[in-house]
Amino acid sequence: MSQFVSDVAFTPAVKAFQERRGSRPHYEKHDMRDRLSPDVAAFIAQRTSFYFATASAEGQPYIQHRGGPKGFLRVLDDRTLAFADYAGNHQYITIGNLSENARAYMFLMDYATRTRVKIWGRAEVVEDAATVAMLMPEGYRARPLQAVVFAISAIDFNCSSHIPQKFDADEVAGALAHLQSKIDMLEAELAAVKSAKEPS
Incomplete structure (x- = not known):
């Protein structure tokens, strides 16, 4: 024990x-913590991707990327996470591993703030249609095959050392659009000043 x-x-x-x-x-x-605090739950709710590790019965490891809109990784309670598992490349390594070894691991990264959260636990594949539908993000264009329910054993944070700072494309696009709006406004003001100075 x-x-x-x-x-x-x-x-x-x-x-x-x-x-x-x-x-x-x-x-x-x-x-380490074994329950989600409100701050970690809020961090999870903002993620658009994470890495999901499983292993075969013999211990052969496998890591799979999982992605979706913010909130696709759902906090069910302070000890449980879940997500709809979409159709992909049809290799089925993750769900095959989980059928014989429930131990699993989630690695969540926020490059913008250089923050990472590591979560150990046990995962179960659930094919119940109601559960899958409940976990499917509204309006997201993907075909769910099953759901994965993850029981948390431990949660830990790493320091930010050696994490490169990166930003999501939509965040960069929003910042650039804001800057472009300011540039357009300043150019219009400059043109008006020049026009006012020109002799009649």
């Missing part, structure tokens, strides 16, 4: 390396 939430990541082998490298005293006092 694990004593700490962080034991899901800090296995005996990991702790041994922490001891060897001198970081164990810091992480002995560090524990």
Whole structure:
């Protein structure tokens, strides 16, 4: 039985390396959350993508990108996340892995604020039509095949070191449109001043 939430990541082998490298005293006092706080729930609600890791029964890892409009990754309660799983390349590696190994992991990144959230847990594929329909974002053009319900075991944050700062295309387009509007206004004002100075 694990004593700490962080034991899901800090296995005996990991702790041994922490001891060897001198970081164990810091992480002995560090524990992870096992429930979503309002700030983390708000962070999740703003994500348009995340990476979803599973493994086969033999432990072969696999990471899949999942994306959609803001809110597509739904907070059901402070211990549960869920999302509609859309038709893709028909490889079915993720759901095949989950059929024999429920352990899963979510990696959520906000490049603009250089923030990342790591979530460990167990995931279940749900094919109930009502659940899939409830999780499908309204108006989003995708064909849902099933839903994935994720029970949270541990949540942790990383520092921002080495995360490049990037912005979504729609955010950049909005900022450029605002700047262009100001440029247009200033050019119009400049043209009016020049016109007023010209001799009649």
